[in-house]
Structure formats: C-alpha cells, structure tokens
Amino acid sequence: MRYAELLEPGESERIHDASEELLESVGIQVRSEKARGIFRRHGCRVDNRSGVVRIPRAVVDQYRQTFVPTFTFTGRDPAFDKTIPDDSPVIITASSAPDIIDPATGKLRRATSADIANIAFLVNELPGYDVFSTSTLAHDAPEGQFSLARFYPALKNCLKPVRGNTTDMKDLQRVLELGAIVAGGQAAYRERPLITHHCCAAVSPLTLDINSTEAMIYLTERDLPCYATVAPNAGMTAPMTLLGTLTLGNAEFLAVAILKQMVKPQSPNIYASLATVADMRTGSYAPGGIETGILQMAHSQMAHFYNVPSGGYIGLSGAHCNDAQSGYETGMNITAAMLGRTHMFNTGGLLSSLMAFDYAKVVIDAEMGLMLKRLKRGLEFSEQRLALDVIAEAGHGGSYLELAHTLENMRNAALTPGVATRQMRGNWEENGRLDASARALQEAARILSADNPAVFSPEVDARIRQRFSDLVAGDARW
Numbered sequence: 001m002r003y004a005e006l007l008e009p010g011e012s013e014r015i016h017d018a019s020e021e022l023l024e025s026v027g028i029q030v031r032s033e034k035a036r037g038i039f040r041r042h043g044c045r046v047d048n049r050s051g052v053v054r055i056p057r058a059v060v061d062q063y064r065q066t067f068v069p070t071f072t073f074t075g076r077d078p079a080f081d082k083t084i085p086d087d088s089p090v091i092i093t094a095s096s097a098p099d100i101i102d103p104a105t106g107k108l109r110r111a112t113s114a115d116i117a118n119i120a121f122l123v124n125e126l127p128g129y130d131v132f133s134t135s136t137l138a139h140d141a142p143e144g145q146f147s148l149a150r151f152y153p154a155l156k157n158c159l160k161p162v163r164g165n166t167t168d169m170k171d172l173q174r175v176l177e178l179g180a181i182v183a184g185g186q187a188a189y190r191e192r193p194l195i196t197h198h199c200c201a202a203v204s205p206l207t208l209d210i211n212s213t214e215a216m217i218y219l220t221e222r223d224l225p226c227y228a229t230v231a232p233n234a235g236m237t238a239p240m241t242l243l244g245t246l247t248l249g250n251a252e253f254l255a256v257a258i259l260k261q262m263v264k265p266q267s268p269n270i271y272a273s274l275a276t277v278a279d280m281r282t283g284s285y286a287p288g289g290i291e292t293g294i295l296q297m298a299h300s301q302m303a304h305f306y307n308v309p310s311g312g313y314i315g316l317s318g319a320h321c322n323d324a325q326s327g328y329e330t331g332m333n334i335t336a337a338m339l340g341r342t343h344m345f346n347t348g349g350l351l352s353s354l355m356a357f358d359y360a361k362v363v364i365d366a367e368m369g370l371m372l373k374r375l376k377r378g379l380e381f382s383e384q385r386l387a388l389d390v391i392a393e394a395g396h397g398g399s400y401l402e403l404a405h406t407l408e409n410m411r412n413a414a415l416t417p418g419v420a421t422r423q424m425r426g427n428w429e430e431n432g433r434l435d436a437s438a439r440a441l442q443e444a445a446r447i448l449s450a451d452n453p454a455v456f457s458p459e460v461d462a463r464i465r466q467r468f469s470d471l472v473a474g475d476a477r478w
Helices: 011-028 031-039 055-065 111-125 148-156 169-183 184-191 210-220 240-264 292-304 322-338 359-377 387-392 404-413 425-430 436-448 458-467
Strands: 028-030 045-047 052-054 072-075 083-086 090-093 099-101 108-110 162-164 195-199 226-231 271-273 310-313 345-349 356-358
Touching: 011 052, 011 055, 011 240, 011 292, 028 031, 028 162, 028 240, 031 045, 031 052, 031 210, 031 240, 031 271, 045 108, 052 345, 055 240, 111 271, 111 436, 148 162, 148 169, 169 184, 169 195, 169 210, 169 458, 195 210, 210 226, 210 240, 240 271, 240 292, 271 292, 292 310, 292 322, 322 345, 345 359, 356 359, 359 436
Parallel strands: 090 345, 099 356, 162 195, 195 226, 226 271, 271 310, 310 345
Antiparallel strands: 028 052, 045 052, 072 083, 099 108
C-alpha cells in the first residue's frame, strides 16, 4: 500500500530543525527535579530557579541515534502479542472516560469497575481490537485503589494486551505488583510484561509534569513498556496554525523521547499524539474535527522521519450519541490517519469528546477497525489475483456465482460486516427497523451473555485477593 504525505520533501527536515531551535533557545519547563538532573548530566542547560531545560541541538542529534523502530504490546496470551509497525494497524480502545451511557436505560451515569470488566470481555471477543486500554474510570474504587480497580477487571477479563496509566508512584507500584501475580512472578513479568503504561508526561505548551515524567523514568529504567502522548491544542495551548501546532508537538515529543534515551538508550517508544484545534467560537475541545486527522497524518510523517512507530488518539467524536456526526468524525479521521501511515489507533468506544463511553460505539468502532485492516491489505497485487483464467471461464455474459474460484475467495476478498446492514429494505423493516447503534448493542449483549474464556483461574484470583484486600469484584456481567 502506498501512503499519502502532507509534507513535501525537505519540509520534515524543516519541522525537525524548528523543533530543535525551540528546544535549544526557548527550552522546556521540567517540573521533576529527577528529570532535570538527568538532562543536566547529559549536556543540557538547566535553570533551577525556573525549571527550564534547554537542550542543545547536538544532544538531540546524539540521542536520536538510539531511537528504535519497533514497539511491542504483550498480552496474557502470546497469540495476541502485537508489534508495530509490522502488525499495524493496531486498534486500541480509547480510554479514561469518567462517564458511561448505561446500556439498559440510555442515560449517562458514572462508570464503575464492572463496566471495565464488561468492556474488557467485549474487546477480548471483538476481532477488530488488538489492545484493551482501560476505557473508563472506576468510581466504585475503594480508597487507595484508584488504578487497581481499573487494571484488575481489565486483566481478569482480557487475554489481549492491556494498556493504561496510573496516578503516582505508589499507584504504579501496586499495579506492577498485580501484573507480577497474574504473570506468575516478578521474573515472568519482566520476561512478558502484560501491561503497557501510558504516561502524559508532556503538557502543552513546552512543559513536562512531575508524576507522569517520573513514572516514565521508573518504567524505562526497568525495561518495562511505556510511552507518552503529546496533545497540543491549537488556539489554547498551541499556535492557531496547523504547522505551528505540529512543530510545538514535535518539539515536545523530542523532549520526552530524548529523556527516555538518556535514561536507557534504545528504549522502545511510540510517537503518539492527540493534536487538535479548539473551536474558537466557544473554546470547546474538538477532537472530532478533520484537523485532528490532518495533524495525525503530519505527526505520523514525522515519526517516519525519525524511524519510530506512530500512533495516537484518533477517530474521536464530539457527538453525544451514535449519530451521523459520530460516524463521519470517526470514519474520516481514522481513514486520514491510515493513509498517513499511522500504526496505532486509540479509537474505540468514546463519545462526548472523550468524556463518555458507549457500549454500542465500541462495537461499531471494532467494525471500523476491521475496515482499516482490510484497507491496509489493499489490492494484494499478483498474477493469480488478476484472475484471467476465471474471466475466460465465465466468458461473455456468464456468471461467476457458481464458479469454484468465487467460493474459494469469498471469505477473504471482502470484509463481511456484523453491524452494518445489507438487507433489502423490506427485510430490514420486518426485522424491527434497527439502526446501527441498536444492532451494535444487540451484539454487545450476545457476547456478554456467553461464557468468558479470559477469566482468571481460581488460584490466580485467590493470590490477588490475598494480597489486595477489599478489591472490586472485577466480574463481567450483562
């Protein structure tokens, strides 16, 4: 498959040069004292009073050389391991919505750990998804278990890789301990880390925070998978030009990526972004705007320039239900990103600009994920697929319906959707006139009413509960 490029030859180099200029002259404010010390020891100029770190071009160029071109997501079952870019597109649920649209009432409510368990089970069974990122918060979390109440039901109900974030170092260490119990011990976890950590270290404009940055350092020191997302918002935290927003976000990516390499050279990383343009009529966040797709394409082109995997939050929507807006914002942006050589898509299940999860949408987005995978395959050019002998066999005015060639290729040539309807209108009306959202909710109910193949063994669950008292149930129930 050939990809689209927004930046002309030489323009990627100019973006890189401008990003280096920002890092060297303006610098980046680093709130973590530990991170400032690492930058200082590796040749950067640090102003302790302001916390601003200026990174010389030579330092950026030095540590760029240790970037690696792949990143692996590891699952409880090795059959579900995914490495980008080779296995791209890798489809991941979007994450951390505080609310959920209740599937029984259709009303908005706070999300719970039981929702996370249900969504993990769904993601495990929906072939459109490759990785489960904890889609919501768990508002029933016991005190001191904010992240445990998310990761426990996620790991308990999903054999695919699990991705998420934590609030602070104590929170992180508890989650790592949980992962080690599930894996069968610390050594087994180091060999196959079942959790990929996501750190929002960069806060636009040009700031690295404390908790996420120090978590990233801690994980990188121990060879545990983690990466950060840059999220400049044009008009609010970035310039009101797409090119300026791209340059700022690229500088922030470089600052985080260079820090990772200073901690441990050749640490795997992902150039992940959620670059957006604010709706300046109201100041509203607008992740469904087509500009998000354009910026993702450009950031992915810069990732290719640095020879690192690319990805980000893409296919999000400001819509509050599964209407036409939800469909076209998601569809347009993920297609743009795919054509721009994006490898990883955080795209599943969220409405209301990342604030609300919807069970029907996560099923719909899984189907879109399968469409992306089919798009990546393209025409699959070969002499055999030209099918000249088959055309000759059918002859003039003939039919291909009864040919063995059609039977042999029908399951592979075209994607057969599970949500989209292809019935004649009369049949659709006889079957209740269900729209896509209703059909998707039926599919969610079908999956969640079946047996769960991913659930922990009683022995593993007992060890977890012996270590963490008052833990949420973590069971998927429809």
